[in-house]
Amino acid sequence: MDQTYIDTAHLLRRAGFGAEPTAIRSAAQNGLSATTDALLHPERIPENLDDDATLARLTSLLPETKNGGTPTQAVKMWWTHRMIASAHPLQEKMTLFWHGHFTSKDGKMAGDLLYRQNQMLRKNALGNFRSLTLAVARDPEMLRYLNGNQNHKAQPNENFARELMELYTCGIGNYTEDDVKAGARAFSGWNLRGEDFTFNSNQHDNDPKTFMGKTGNWNGDDIVDILMALPATARRLCTQLFTYFAYPNPEPAVIDALVQTYFSSGYDIRAIMSQILHSQAFYSDKARLAVIKSPAQYVVGTIRLLGMDKAVELILSDITSANDMAANPAAIPAAGTTAPLAKGRRLGVLASLPLAMREMGQDLLAPPTVKGWDGGENWINTSTLLARINFADVISRSRQMFGSSFPSAIEFMQQHALTPEGWVDYLAETLGPLPITPSTRQTLISYIQSPDLPASTVVNVQFQPVRRKRAGRLKEDGPGGLEGRLRGVIPLLMATPEYQVC
Amino acid sequence: MSVTRRDFIKKSATTVAVGLAVPPWLAKMVWADSVTSRALTPTGPAGNRSLVVIQLTGGNDGLNTVVPYADAAYHSARPGLAHADSSVLHLSNYVGLSPVMAGMKGLYDQGRLAIVQGVGYPNPNRSHFRSMEIWQTAEPEKMASEGWVGRYLDAIRTGRTSPLTGINIGNEASEAFTNAHAAVPSIQGLANFGVVFPRNPDGDARTAALKQVQLGDTNTPYGHFFQQTAQETYQSADQIAQGIKKYQSTVQYPKTAFGRSMQEVAMLVAANLGTRVYYISTGGFDTHAQQLRRHGQLWQDVSDTLAAFQADVEQMNAGDHVLTLAFSEFGRRVHENANGGTDHGTASEMFLLGKPVKGGLYGSYPSLTDLDHGDLKYSTDFRAVYATVLDRWLGADSEVVLGKRYEDLKFI
DSSP: OOHHHHHHHHHHHHTSSOOOHHHHHHHHHHOHHHHHHHHHOGGGSOOOOOHHHHHHHHHHHSOOOTTSOOOHHHHHHHHHHHHHHOSOHHHHHHHHHHHHHSOOOOOTTOHHHHHHHHHHHHHTTTSBHHHHHHHHHTOHHHHHHTTGGGOOSSSOOOHHHHHIIIIISSOTTSSOHHHHHHHHHHTTTEEEETTEEEEOGGGSOOSOEEETTEEEOOOHHHHHHHHHTOHHHHHHHHHHHHHHHTOSSOOHHHHHHHHHHHHHTTSBHHHHHHHHHHSTGGGSGGGTTOSBOOHHHHHHHHHHHTTTHHHHHHHHHHHHSSSOGGGOGGGOOOTTOOSOOOHHHHHHHHHHHHHHHHHTTOOTTOOSSTTOOOOGGGGOSHHHHHHHHHHHHHHHTBTTTHHHHOSOHHHHHHHTTOOHHHHHHHHHHHTSOOOOOHHHHHHHHHHHTOTTSOSSOGGGSOOOOOOOSSTTBOOOOSGGGHHHHHHHHHHHHHTSGGGGBO | OOHHHHHHHHHHHHHGGGSSOOOTTOOOOBOBOOOOOOOOOOSSOOTTOEEEEEEETTOOOGGGTEEOTTOHHHHHHOTTTOOOTTTSEESSSSOEEOTTOHHHHHHHHTTOEEEEEEEEOSSOOOOHHHHHHHHHHTOSSSOOSSOHHHHHHHHTOOSSOOTTSEEEESSSOOGGGOBSSOOBOEESOGGGTTOOSTTOTTHHHHHHHHHHHHHSOOOSTTHHHHHHHHHHHHHHHHHHHHHGGGOOOOOOOOSSHHHHHHHHHHHHHHHTOOOOEEEEEEOOOOOSSSHHHHHHHHHHHHHHHHHHHHHHHHHTTOGGGEEEEEEESOOBOSSOOTTSSOOBOSOEEEEEESTTSOOEEESOOOOSSSOBTTBOOOOEEHHHHHHHHHHHTSOOOHHHHHSSOOOOOOOO
């Protein structure tokens, strides 16, 4: 396997959610630099997704909320699909990054506001950090979440001002309690009217405030400007971005260079990201497999690596089409499908993806605290590791998901004249390429060739058509349960330490 | 609360069973937040004591739970909802338990139940979400990133924590567990905990291969960490599977979700796995409408379940080791609304149950006429209850865990 392929796979995993081998090869042909630039410039590639329509349709299929608004669950499903399907993978990855940075959390009936916030984050994902922070400060969901809506002249609410400094910009140790108080006063009157931002001038404190040693009649924009210009803000943001995309504990010199770009570009996120993704550090040994996959990466990545994104697309187009599929069974497109599935069941397949992330410790739109997700080793514990394997197991047996890519593993092997060794190697390449150890490889081969199987290689095994007993689940038949064993290699590979990192 | 999310989870749990299910044998965990460094040491031995925290989600109407039946203001504020004097299970000449709470009345009469009245916190928040977060983090003033149970588990930690030091029952992880170091498993359905590839005809061979690929050699970054975690997973699952075999009981629990879950807590108590805190939620307390019927059903369930649980724990001779605490994120308004319900309010009761408890009424019942915007004024800070439990039961220094010293309520 040539180095360019490995480098391209690395880039596509980090600056997105990974891709199938064919897509990696095609990107490798374009070259790393051109591929990186394409990722950095989503505006150059058309996107064919109708977000509002998808969300509305998903909402109509879910139980109605008390206030008739959008269920948060619909937003989670819409976003999960977007991560899988978008032509702008880096923009999606950065939207996820910003969601963990400028956290908000699903309160009661906050679906509509969370959707708007998510689109705002996406729009600014590769834009200017100052503009993004200002948009966050005016974001209705943020005003609700951190009580900006209750920030009045007579009784300033400090919640947003505190988090703005502690978590969003300069970080703890770089401000005082007096700065929090002054900051809160500067944001007083930044409230909501209905579900929209409004500047409530008679609730705004117009007296002079001393913030970070500077005195003036500051408003919220001034506070953001002062915070943007702090070296601590620059360092913190650059470190966070580098850690998220390249590797943890970066060398000070690496961050110094990014901080310089932060200031010289006027807080341009794209410029910082470009520098990270084009850097030698990004392709250094230290960066390889150095990031523990987030649950979103694990779920979305698996679907993309195994080519199941097409199945998701079909499910979504079916459940979001106005025509009820039950009325027109012939229109059901999923490969290998013989009987129509109820719309609710197909909706369930899509719903299970954010649910699986939640089981693994990343509940989209509901980070555990205002700090977001710590990531790294915190993703992995006894429960979440099992949840990953469980997802791997279930998805590899789903007729609608894995079955759409591989209606029959036996048939696939026959077509490609693959031995069990070849099947294991093929999957290890597709899921990474994964650098599994020889002993892991041997375990998987032995698993396929357990004693109850004929010693002959699989290509010589008489092919029997896969029968389906129950809707939704792939049949584990073939000689000695061969079909099931071949598919069983998938969850086993997905359980390896190698697959937990990217 | 979170009607949409809860409902959806229920819905998808059934919908999904035939498709891409996440079966219930393991739900989510609560994970770490980095902690600012500070010295945390337990101040005394907690032995094999454990605490069961029961979260009554939705905002329990304290007035119709521990009823001030002798107060004319109660009856006039609630013409449709007030319990009649004669039906209330009298605890004193002022208050009594809701008529459905015979189980808890029995516990009270045995001196097993302490009721702290008028519990709340300054500047009460009436959002379910935020108020629950305040209770879980024990921090009303600002957004905190650690839960109070998590801070406690961190305080008693020595070296790498056992994954079973805290256990969350159900699939709704609680922010109370969030902390720096302890990863707390959520268990939904003990029978299948840790079972991998459960429905696969090839399950055994595949599980054997799974152990080999997880525990075998690897040279990837974090490889050792993944191996160690996998090892702990298998150990925990084995410990639970072996441990719950010790459970034998003649106690009948209510055939409700809460009843079944509390029986699983009892099984874990019997297993004696070194668990310090069990956390369990039961919902439906957001009674904006038709409260009389619904609130009655809820407390019938809770009261009968707690009586069964306590009997079970004592039957297995673990009575001296288990303390149960129940709370809700807020109480409800004094005046009933037009829909036969009550809206979000403030102060309410907390319950402490167990053999170690000094039974009785604690704190003062809030005045029903001296109100703050139509709501009860709290008299006891909930953090004083936490502090008493931490200091007197869990062998921790409450000041370290809660950041401040609170009144010792002496109910243990």
